Amino acid sequence: xxxxxxxxxxxxxxxxxxxxxxxxxxxxxxxxxxxxxxxxxxxxxxxxxxxxxxxxxxxxxxxxxxxxxxxxxxxxxxxxxxxxxxxxxxxxxxxxxxxxxxxxxxxxxxxxxxxxxxxxxxxxxxxxxxxxxxxxxxxxxxxxxxxxxxxxxxxxxxxxxxxxxxxxx
Amino acid sequence: xxxxxxxxxxxxxxxxxxxxxxxxxxxxxxxxxxxxxxxxxxxxxxxxxxxxxxxxxxxxxxxxxxxxxxxxxxxxxxxxxxxxxxxxxxxxxxxxxxxxxxxxxxxxxxxxxxxxxxxxxxxxxxxxxxxxxxxxxxxxxxxxxxxxxxxxxxxxxxxxxxxxxxxxxxxxxxxxxxxxxxxxxxxxxxxxxxxxxxxxxxxxxxxxxxxxxxxxxxxxxxxxxxxxxxxxxxxxxxxxxxxxxxxxxxxxxxxxxxxxxxxxxxxxxxxxxxxxxxxxxxxxxxxxxxxxxxxxxxxxxxxxxxxxxxxxxxxxxxxx
Ligand code: FES
Ligand code: FES
Numbered sequence: 001x002x003x004x005x006x007x008x009x010x011x012x013x014x015x016x017x018x019x020x021x022x023x024x025x026x027x028x029x030x031x032x033x034x035x036x037x038x039x040x041x042x043x044x045x046x047x048x049x050x051x052x053x054x055x056x057x058x059x060x061x062x063x064x065x066x067x068x069x070x071x072x073x074x075x076x077x078x079x080x081x082x083x084x085x086x087x088x089x090x091x092x093x094x095x096x097x098x099x100x101x102x103x104x105x106x107x108x109x110x111x112x113x114x115x116x117x118x119x120x121x122x123x124x125x126x127x128x129x130x131x132x133x134x135x136x137x138x139x140x141x142x143x144x145x146x147x148x149x150x151x152x153x154x155x156x157x158x159x160x161x162x163x164x165x166x167x168x169x
Numbered sequence: 170x171x172x173x174x175x176x177x178x179x180x181x182x183x184x185x186x187x188x189x190x191x192x193x194x195x196x197x198x199x200x201x202x203x204x205x206x207x208x209x210x211x212x213x214x215x216x217x218x219x220x221x222x223x224x225x226x227x228x229x230x231x232x233x234x235x236x237x238x239x240x241x242x243x244x245x246x247x248x249x250x251x252x253x254x255x256x257x258x259x260x261x262x263x264x265x266x267x268x269x270x271x272x273x274x275x276x277x278x279x280x281x282x283x284x285x286x287x288x289x290x291x292x293x294x295x296x297x298x299x300x301x302x303x304x305x306x307x308x309x310x311x312x313x314x315x316x317x318x319x320x321x322x323x324x325x326x327x328x329x330x331x332x333x334x335x336x337x338x339x340x341x342x343x344x345x346x347x348x349x350x351x352x353x354x355x356x357x358x359x360x361x362x363x364x365x366x367x368x369x370x371x372x373x374x375x376x377x378x379x380x381x382x383x384x385x386x387x388x389x390x391x392x393x394x395x396x397x398x399x400x401x402x403x404x405x406x407x408x409x410x411x412x413x414x415x416x417x418x419x420x421x422x423x424x425x426x427x428x429x430x431x432x433x434x435x436x437x438x439x440x441x442x443x444x445x446x447x448x449x450x451x452x453x454x455x456x457x458x459x460x461x462x463x464x465x466x467x468x469x470x471x472x473x474x475x476x477x478x479x480x481x482x483x484x485x486x487x488x489x
């Protein structure tokens with residue numbers, strides 16, 4: 001049985017790197033990422049599981065980091081927005097105006113990355129179901145919908161399933 | 170975030186989990202006797218969303234130790250009943266048989282609702298799971314947490330009530346100090362222990378639910394109405410199944426607790442084989458058997474009653 005109490009050194013894998021930080025079992029993953037590891041991409045919107053701005057991937061599964069204790073993440077693989085490098089979903093959000101103020105964007109993008117991986121084909125129902133977890137006060141969501149379509153097209157093109165737009169006759 | 174300090178324990182078996190809870194409880198009772206705030210009871214943790222949101226909101230919600238049950242095999246199993254539970258004894262005197270025969274499917278209490286939503290094993294449970302919160306939150310919310318939680322809605326319990334599910338849980342053994350068993354594995358009829366909420370004993374670890382296959386494969390009907398969109402608390406959620414004797418159903422959202430009754434099942438069953446005024450009368454009795462719906466800022470009692478009447482019409486058509 002694992003037992004953790006008081007301040008202790010937590011080791012975990014974030015964005016492909018082994019990291020260690022002093023934490024205590026009552027601390028959420030969101031606080032650990034932002035305040036101890038300096039990863040301020042996940043945003044603290046509501047800290048109540050409502051807005052999705054703090055979404056990160058835990059073993060590839062989108063998770064609201066304000067709703068998880070850091071101690072639960074020992075031995076898990078975490079990905080925050082800082083772990084993406086010019087990902088097609090990031091490029092699509094930029095190209096399609098999928099954000100304005102940008103506060104919701106790291107959470108939106110992390111959820112979208114997992115969504116297009118789980119549903120590589122266009123899927124309106126899945127898009128509504130998954131992306132409904134993230135609130136945006138600026139865009140009206142249209143740019144985000146376009147970004148999902150563009151990201152899927154880019155990923156499909158990369159996989160050789162269809163020609164890129166500029167290569168089409 | 171949880172204010173104050175907690176001890177985190179992650180057992181790897183039901184026996185370790187129940188023992189960890191008992192030890193933590195004894196330690197917190199001793200510490201509580203010396204503290205003005207009293208004892209902070211240990212809690213079992215699976216998804217943890219209710220624990221985190223409640224602790225953040227209220228200093229009165231004291232958390233002493235968290236016993237994370239996500240590595241307990243029986244709490245994560247899905248499909249066949251785990252071998253370790255085959256010999257579980259009936260709790261108390263309420264022995265009885267499985268309602269539809271011995272064939273059935275098991276759903277561990279620590280399974281995330283998103284996994285149940287995607288799974289094909291029990292479509293009515295998938296529908297009910299999909300109604301709870303939002304998709305990302307459902308990646309964390311657990312079946313057991315939803316069923317045994319404090320919120321009025323607890324929609325995941327509705328298909329289990331309609332299906333006449335059995336619950337499985339682990340209790341501290343009678344006399345472990347004297348060398349007796351450390352653990353008692355028990356099973357019980359969910360309907361017999363669920364009166365507005367699931368009555369669990371102190372330290373009892375909910376392991377999962379067994380649903381008769383006849384219920385998982387039965388014709389089902391599901392109606393959910395909210396005030397705004399899909400991500401909202403329900404004004405009503407109705408889950409119903411066709412059974413050998415007619416129909417069984419449970420209703421959430423309309424009251425501050427999930428509700429069902431034998432009388433309500435009987436009236437809906439009557440409606441399935443009636444027509445005209447007799448059918449309308451039976452549907453009216455089915456709704457009345459559960460009592461008058463509540464009024465709150467989302468909807469008045471009359472509006473909810475009208476939604477229930479419409480939903481029962483739909484359900485009767487789909488099950489007939
Ligand atoms: S900050 Fe986590 S959901 Fe809003
Ligand atoms: S871009 Fe401002 S909240 Fe979404």
